[in-house]
Amino acid sequence: MAGKTDFGPPFYKDLLPPVILKNYGQWKYHERVKPGVLKHVAESGDELYTIRVGSGRLVSTDWIRDVCGIADQFCGGHLRFTSRHNLEFLVSDKNQVEPLIAHLNKEGYAVGGTGHAISNPVHTQGWIHCHTPATDASGIVKAVMDDLYEYFADSKLPAYCRISLACCLNMCGAVHCSDIAILGIHRKPPHVNHDTVRAKCEIPNVIAACPTGAIRPDPKEKSLTVNEDKCMYCGNCYTMCPGMPLADPIGDGVSIWVGGKISSARTPPKFSRLVIPFLPNNPPRWPEVTSAVRNIVEIWATHAHKHERMGEWIDRIGWERFFDLTGIPFTVQLIDDFTLASETFRSTPTFKW
Amino acid sequence: MAGKTDFGPPFYKDLLPPVILKNYGQWKYHERVKPGVLKHVAESGDELYTIRVGSGRLVSTDWIRDVCGIADQFCGGHLRFTSRHNLEFLVSDKNQVEPLIAHLNKEGYAVGGTGHAISNPVHTQGWIHCHTPATDASGIVKAVMDDLYEYFADSKLPAYCRISLACCLNMCGAVHCSDIAILGIHRKPPHVNHDTVRAKCEIPNVIAACPTGAIRPDPKEKSLTVNEDKCMYCGNCYTMCPGMPLADPIGDGVSIWVGGKISSARTPPKFSRLVIPFLPNNPPRWPEVTSAVRNIVEIWATHAHKHERMGEWIDRIGWERFFDLTGIPFTVQLIDDFTLASETFRSTPTFKW
Amino acid sequence: MAKDSKTPLLDQLEEGPWPSFVTEIKRAAEKKDSAKDLLHQLERSYMDRIGHWKHGGIVGVKGYGGGVIGRYSDLPEEFPAVAEFHTLRVNMPSGWFYTTEKLRELCDVWDKHGSGLTNMHGATGDIILLGAPTNALQPCFDDLAEIGFDLGGSGSDMRTPSCCVGPGRCEYACIDTLDLLHSVTMEFQDELHRPMFPYKSKIKISGCPNDCVASVARSDFSVIGTWRDSIRVDSGEVTNYANEGMDIQAEVVDLCPTGCMKWDAGAKKLSIDDGECNRCMHCINLMPKALRPGKEKGATILVGGKAPIVRGALLSWVIVPFMKMEPPYTEFKELVRKIWEWWDENGKMRERLGELINRLGMRAFLKAVDLPPVPQMIRAPRANPYYFWDPEEVK
């Protein structure tokens, strides 16, 4: 084989349903018909119904064939996935909408995730495939979404609530701007295996990889030492060097972050902020995590104004009030001490008791 | 003389007027009677009138004796100065208020500075007494206040407008949180005089003093070299070492900063931000500076809501609109590139054209 | 040898309303030993509370430097079918649109070479084919090529760019996200497949400031559609929303961040001072039938977004407030090249674009890529007096 390369992905136009090809760029407005169902209307008057279905993201080829079967049956063999890994059936024939939904319900698919719902948590590999995780990804997501399912299936929250999960500080899930982020963290410094470091690691790169400068050369061992006082277990050295593992059944667990957002609607994008520095890994259902998340969702849902995202609500009431209402204890880890720390300190005597 | 030491300042209670001694801590409310005149009423019903008078701050003993004379005549020999270096006559006899004001007017004193006025600019030594200035202090303040005098004498602005001046980056005037700050700046790197450095300077301290790490040892000369590309002329090295002067008639001048505040009223304290990176030193009246300041004051006064400080106004309309309205050109120096720079960049497509 | 022992912990994740990945692994495990071993190794992780994969791995296909993530079990004796368990990142089509035909072809290839497990999709947007041994990689890629699926990025290259559904289905789209994405992907095939940069580089494209691909948070180049003129208002439809019970004052006007809207409740008349509007989308989002973005459309370009490694997470920063976006998108592509050139020349190993800009200063960046400073780039001017002058200016 000559090795065909650089031909690129399939051309999208070849994959669009006819109604989209016809009305491409000519959409006029949309309506949220009901949870899980969007209706887009084109200038031409054509309508496109989207039925959104939750997906575990980690799916078998069998599952793909299953949903292809459904798409063939109800929507001319067309479907798409969303940026949050949901599946969308694209229906141009209004009459197929209800039968499709009935079929999906019957088969146990999760219809929902539109509007003011909790949509599919963006997440990552965890123990399924990665070498740096501090927790699993799919397992927690499953547990959390089982628990919060009502908020996926219905659209009854004050605003969007985006939950994301990343299994280590690399944050592949880009959790750092989520309404609620679940982030795997280590809490023990790496163990340096000098033999491995010596044989396998580009020492200067490892040193440069440490955000806090905790790593120094160890000339005696021709290896490295870690100043454990300066190490905050980011795992970046391990990414660069197999000789510095830091995963640990007791050290590892999960942290919870809240108040981030991406859209610029009303307020600019925001980072999520740490509110629970550690919860233990308690597979298979991580009960501490699910109940912490539910607590936050419900306190927010109870207190926020309409259209007020988590972070917007907190900005209005203040973080001191957030801790009050949620009953989450305030610990020293929540106080920043990295590069931009001073920006997060309070430079005014105005706050709430 | 045995050398009496550590006896401390005069005891304040010995210096308070009787009405204050009597009503100490028992003040009930105040009124702004008219520009320059405050009336404080105590729980006891006693009244205290304050007549505020602008001061050049750099005053002769003759001037002090003059105002003492006035205080003897109208207020039982009691006066005070404010945190912005104004003089205050403390009158407990209401009948003395108008005669005092008449007298002050006749003698050419500047009555005003209360309420929504431009009060006395906090300022510094400049060419009068300091070794690191990039401009004079008293001269610019005099020129600016002559020009803006109407705003001192009257109280007609939307809110407080605090102007401050510091003659170098040390910012003795603590200008960094002023509605309008006038700051002397250098624009040329220090000239290293190796002989002086060698003989007089603590070389490691000089190196450590440079915020950008621009200074390196020069082992050949047993002195220092400056990486001019990294130098932003802060003068900190000169503070530490006479061998590194950087004052220069062409390099030196003035920059303008706006939008800072101190009080926590409504909004927390804010830093002032750079809007004009350089105006030349043009003594004795610095016309470029006075007109730049007046322009900013007047555009703000025209557009701000009632009680809206400079920074609050700008936060509402956006910096892009500020530059628009004032006609001040936006230059690359205004974009931060120091430690917390990224906090000032715009991470949203929402802005005004 | 795959095992048949029980998986009591994972089994508990087959219950509950949310779709179960465990069920999916089990389905694949019926056909594939690797999926079976994956299940059991995962059960072991659930018991041990620790992952069981070794560090790193460099494997790939001929002619490419990226696109495959190498992975080896640290319990190869126990789980030999996942001793080598590499994933292929397959470049998805624009907007994740598929025909069932295309998907089935993909499944066939993957069933032939790999574990039968996938991620639809990875966090970057690729189709992730989850787990194949080293010797299957090249044949698998060859078969993928046959059905028109190329690999995506990994390593220090341009990563697979992605975009929102845009004009495919969304009335807010101010740019043709799908087309731009395809064009950019094709333009930069070399950069996508052959790592040459200091670190990874990501491009994401959203049709409007709602930013449905989260470009601002997770791409070095964020392209976000916007408009320069006025919001198009259909007053009749505004009235309809009001009549249908929307509290326009409270839900729309009071939440407008610039305070540029007025609602006359009596006359049911909405007015917008468009000069003061910052195009945040809130009002349009609430009343899509009544309000629409303007007609003079283009994109705002932001750069520097990324996750926390090494120096902290960054959101992208505006560097071009408005750029027309029409095929063949030459201005945009040239800008990207210019920026890569500067980054490649100056970046340290593992230094993302945003970090380099932070290190060398926005000033140096703007000068190098020849962009004029404008106030739209900043939230606020500097508060510190530590700024520089070109010696030429000081005369």
Add this chain to the structure above:
Amino acid sequence: MAKDSKTPLLDQLEEGPWPSFVTEIKRAAEKKDSAKDLLHQLERSYMDRIGHWKHGGIVGVKGYGGGVIGRYSDLPEEFPAVAEFHTLRVNMPSGWFYTTEKLRELCDVWDKHGSGLTNMHGATGDIILLGAPTNALQPCFDDLAEIGFDLGGSGSDMRTPSCCVGPGRCEYACIDTLDLLHSVTMEFQDELHRPMFPYKSKIKISGCPNDCVASVARSDFSVIGTWRDSIRVDSGEVTNYANEGMDIQAEVVDLCPTGCMKWDAGAKKLSIDDGECNRCMHCINLMPKALRPGKEKGATILVGGKAPIVRGALLSWVIVPFMKMEPPYTEFKELVRKIWEWWDENGKMRERLGELINRLGMRAFLKAVDLPPVPQMIRAPRANPYYFWDPEEVK
């Protein structure tokens, strides 16, 4: 030899309504050669656009390490009377209150030893006696001591603390600023007069969040009065303000940052949800007759404020949300000592307290000085995942 040449540039600053420092220098110059030479050297600076003072100078009085700023002309031949022109920093009384008697004594001393020029006051708050030769310093200080004026701080010591007028005249004062200032100044005489720290350290005290001595921006220790209970409301007076034309909705309620006020325009009734009030002072400032701070008073302690040298300007940060402030202020003084101790032990040369906290982390600071973390200390929790654990906690 003082000169009699003209000063055409400075003369222009004798015109205009604002008080003229040039006139003041001229008045002093009538009696003092040093004032005359100062005038002429300054005229030279106006011509040359550059200062004419040499670098630094260490001079002082016996037993003290600070309090005098040494200064030498760089044109001593031309302006011999300012060849040595040092300033004394004289510790002002609390709140800058004076009797004319006391001021006249001061003038007499200064006319005897120095230039007859002063700053009333310096930016830190001292009385600045502006210009005396080296040999006059000790006699001048001795005479000052005679009339009860001590020197203030300079160098790496506690600088002269200052405070707002507070209970002397202001109804907002939640703490006795004048008394606290005096007490602190007396307590720390040694620290004030004998530099021993890594760098300067400033204390400023304001009676309420209006912060009329700008403590938050320019002191290492900012003490700001506040209250824990509810704003005291006199409804009758609220009504009066409304009747006198204040638009209470627009001017007060709409500007309340926490949105915790309601105004019933019909009933002319103001209600405050005090639990949500953050005590910003705005409403009280606007209606001092009607609204007053609560009765359970104390102070918020903030630390770290400073100008930009070396690592950038800082505003002070809350470290104690509420502290009772009653004589002899033991809790406060002990906290200050504890903090100085930590700073002195850990600070590098010329590293202010705020910079040290930034370098070692708020966590280390709080632990060292034994303060519990509370959300009032922060604007927001951290956004980066780089945090530490005590190995004890990880078990």
Add this chain to the structure above:
Amino acid sequence: MPVLNLDGIQVDVDEDGFIQDPATWNEDLAVAIAKLEDVTNLTEDHWKVIKYLRNYFQQFGIAPMIRKLCKETGYDLKTIYEMFPSGPAKGACKIAGLPKPTGCV
């Protein structure tokens, strides 16, 4: 630990075929590894790249960045891929006996 049996030479390698003990590298070994990476014939051009990589690594302890490699050897990236079909990291570095590069991955 896997062992590579190359024309009679026995070397410990990791799963990806990178040699474990840098000291065991020699030119023969390079020739042997090259074959596994689809480089049947190590030309002068190949050696130039390999030597550059080894020197750089010996001096700095890391593999050079790709841009540097291209600049210093004078081969553009296309040529490098023609010479080493599995690319600079998986191909050239492996043949040159460097530790598995993390920087360019």
Add this chain to the structure above:
Amino acid sequence: MPVLNLDGIQVDVDEDGFIQDPATWNEDLAVAIAKLEDVTNLTEDHWKVIKYLRNYFQQFGIAPMIRKLCKETGYDLKTIYEMFPSGPAKGACKIAGLPKPTGCV
């Protein structure tokens, strides 16, 4: 440049009386400068401080911080002021022939 005439020794000093050329310092000079700083008799205690200052300066190129000075010499600040009435910077450092300290000013 001012010249100090000390018991017959001539040295260049700056306006504050700090010697200009560190090389000119010697113990006699120290005794002479001391007198100008109200230290009529340099006791062993004085010399201990002076030597500590000189050693520190020679090693680090700077004057020590006061805390360090006190700690290492064992004299508290009060004692230092008793020994050197014009204080550690203006007094002790000057006598020890150090450059005019900026750090502690």
